[in-house]
Amino acid sequence: MNIQAASVQGVFDADHSPIGASGAHRYLACPGAVKASYGRADEPSDYAMEGTIAHHVGEVCLREGKDAWEFHGDVFGEIIVNDDMVCAVQSYVDFCRSIMLGSTGPEWIEEGVTVNSVHPFLHGTVDFASSNVACGHLDVVDFKYGVGIAVDADGNPQGRIYAMGILEAMENASQVEEINISIVQPRAVHSKGPIRTETIPVTTLLEWRQDVLIPGLEASKQDDAPRKSGPHCRFCPARSDCYQLLNDIMDPWTEFGATDPDKLSNEDLGSLLTTFERLGILKAALTKEALGRLTRGGEVPNVFLKAKGTHRKLKKGAEAHFKKKFGNSDDMFEDRKLKTPAALEKLSPEIKAEVAEWAQKPDGGYSLAFEGDDAPKISRKASDIFKGKTKD
Ligand code: SF4
Secondary structure, three states: OOOOOOOOOOOOOHHHOOOOHHHHHHHHHOOOHHHHOOOOOOOOOHHHHHHHHHHHHHHHHHHHOOOHHHHOOOEEOOEEOOHHHHHHHHHHHHHHHHHHOOOOEOEEEEEEEEOOOOOOOOEEEEEEEEEEHHHOEEEEEEEOOOOOOOOOOOOOHHHHHHHHHHHHHOOOHHHOOEEEEEEEOOOOOOOOOOEEEEEEEHHHHHHHHHHHHHHHHHHHHOOOOOOOOOHHHHHOOOHHHOHHHHHHHHHHHHHHOOOOHHHOOHHHHHHHHHHHHHHHHHHHHHHHHHHHHHHOOOOOOOEEEEEOOOOOEEOOOHHHHHHHHHOOOHHHEEOOEEOOHHHHHOOOHHHHHHHHHHEEOOOOOEEEEEOOOOOOOEOOOHHHHOOOOOOO
């Protein structure tokens, strides 16, 4: 492999690189996103925190030869390693171990890589990679814990940038001829299954680097880099006030908004539904911002906090208690686990009385409500929290 000299330099700041591998799908689709999101970062969501913990558990399993079940019930901050996380992490670990069997090394586990030949700030953290240079192979694996958006392996820019970073870090990269880039996403539904792999020759990777990546980064450096909205706006730090996203929502809406749905052409129907998809992205960003402001004690006219609805859960020790009191009746169990409180209550008045004592609603945090919603308003203003309290 012969990696050519850098062609994209300057403009970015090392500490807050907006050209990391994880954002590549966005800035390659919308060159304006690099400048629009410069210096802005989202607060990590609960979902992102769960993903971080799942990656951490996977890393420890791979480094220390453990299995995910050994972490079941462990708590990291406010995140608990539950059944779902154990199953997802184990799928990832098993897949990496199947690659390790044919590996001659070296291996990379949660390691930072940089594609210096393109830009010193083009970097990212590789979940797992392993090489078998004797066979001319390199495997790069990206673990996705998310459930909402199923990520493709084919043409995946993040995986390709990781592969380039690994090749630049390898002493014997010239022996690698072919690369498998795999996405392990056990919790999302995808037509190709939970593990998808794209196999590409190194020459294809280098062509992509020259024809797509470098021109894309060059375009994003321009002062007037164009913005282009799309599904990639979903996690863009600039989405809450992006004029392009707003224009792309408003234009079709203004044009077609007053038309009866049954009079719309198929093209217009598709265009309007795309508009609503973009609107959902903007709404989610604004909701998150309002939740943050209200939780910090601010006021946002017409909206307020209410408790997020949660389902009742059985308290710790409930299973042992119910077994002791009612025996191992099949009626009470499903997949060898105690049924839900609602299902148990239907079995008998005696069980229902026990459920009342052993079930509770966990705190689900806050959600946003609008005027007209009769839910109790929750105020996080300091004057309300400390109302009636006097200093000793
Ligand atoms: S919100 Fe979308 S259109 Fe706007 S800068 Fe970000 S990616 Fe581009």
